Amino acid sequence: MSFFKKIFSKEKKETLDKGLEKSKTSFFDKLSKAVAGKNKVDDDVLDNLEEVLVSSDVGVNTTLKIIDRIEERVARDKYLGTDELNRILREEIAGLLSEIDAGNATEFEIPANKKPYVIMVVGVNGVGKTTTIGKLAYQFKKAGKNVVLGAADTFRAAAIDQLQIWADRTNVPIVKQSMGSDPASVAFDTLKSGVSNNADVIIIDTAGRLHNKINLMNELTKIKKVMQKVVPDAPHEVLLVLDGSTGQNAFEQAKHFTAATEVTSLAVTKLDGTAKGGVVIGISDQFQIPVKYIGVGEGIEDLQVFNKFEFVDSFFK
Numbered sequence: 001m002s003f004f005k006k007i008f009s010k011e012k013k014e015t016l017d018k019g020l021e022k023s024k025t026s027f028f029d030k031l032s033k034a035v036a037g038k039n040k041v042d043d044d045v046l047d048n049l050e051e052v053l054v055s056s057d058v059g060v061n062t063t064l065k066i067i068d069r070i071e072e073r074v075a076r077d078k079y080l081g082t083d084e085l086n087r088i089l090r091e092e093i094a095g096l097l098s099e100i101d102a103g104n105a106t107e108f109e110i111p112a113n114k115k116p117y118v119i120m121v122v123g124v125n126g127v128g129k130t131t132t133i134g135k136l137a138y139q140f141k142k143a144g145k146n147v148v149l150g151a152a153d154t155f156r157a158a159a160i161d162q163l164q165i166w167a168d169r170t171n172v173p174i175v176k177q178s179m180g181s182d183p184a185s186v187a188f189d190t191l192k193s194g195v196s197n198n199a200d201v202i203i204i205d206t207a208g209r210l211h212n213k214i215n216l217m218n219e220l221t222k223i224k225k226v227m228q229k230v231v232p233d234a235p236h237e238v239l240l241v242l243d244g245s246t247g248q249n250a251f252e253q254a255k256h257f258t259a260a261t262e263v264t265s266l267a268v269t270k271l272d273g274t275a276k277g278g279v280v281i282g283i284s285d286q287f288q289i290p291v292k293y294i295g296v297g298e299g300i301e302d303l304q305v306f307n308k309f310e311f312v313d314s315f316f317k
């Protein structure tokens, strides 16, 4: 099958499989129950499948899209055996993800023509923003890039300390001010420092408190504007971090943030401890934003470049 011709690094694949074990088991338990005792994909099977997808947090709209596509195939092929359902679901899900991006990245890369490449990281508190920034700093540094971190989450003192810990751990410089200072001012300083120190990548942490939409919009817009005084086309990437274990809540957060700012990529964290990996499929389909990274643990190496082929493969094995 063309989707799975890709050759994966075995070690990486094992981590992903292990990380997604919970999602996998649960999805497959449900899927097998959905087709138990049936040879043919009929209305009953489709109803059950719909339930399985919704309860795996794929989301209602995306579930309906998938069911529609399978119905079309049933109508076309007349007889569709349940033994083929796995394969067809895989194809349809990978197909949905393909509509959003090529999805074949395997390495931590940044565009060569943007220097410094500025990533602004947003998301509500506790989703894993700072951790994801630390993991990214580690990967970019490992790839030989000069990385600078900016502690523009000035809302809590601990937030700055936490980013400092990651800066120390990855041996990457950090620009910070005291708690309560203006996040836009920290972002400005970070870009200034990054430019004068020849940074390849600048990653800006932002406050995760739940604002109302207007406040959030104003704050993010201000940070962007101020950064553009230093690097006119910054930020090159607005990375929204979502906690994959929160299911429908992650959808709500995506709605909230995409309304407040232009989100260009997603990181879905905590997929190691959840039965809700389906959220990745639903969110990227519904918001038409590519999932770029997935978090599969708390460790420094527990961040992976999202590859839909690997993901779907792991989900369905």
Ligand SMILES: Nc1nc2c(ncn2[C@@H]2O[C@H](COP(=O)(O)OP(=O)(O)OP(=O)(O)O)[C@@H](O)[C@H]2O)c(=O)[nH]1
Pocket (backbone or CB within 6 Å): 123, 124, 125, 126, 127, 128, 129, 130, 131, 132, 153, 159, 162, 207, 208, 209, 269, 270, 271, 272, 273, 294, 295, 296, 297, 298, 302
């Ligand atoms: N299991 C697991 N835990 C994670 C992952 N990513 C982050 N965490 C944990 O989630 C908790 C919150 O992570 P932070 O990085 O502090 O989250 P944050 O979004 O920066 O939160 P605030 O600074 O409070 O806004 C920490 O205990 C992390 O170790 C992941 O992929 N898997």
Ligand SMILES: [Mg+2]
Pocket (backbone or CB within 6 Å): 129, 130, 131, 153, 159, 162, 205
């Ligand atoms: Mg934080």
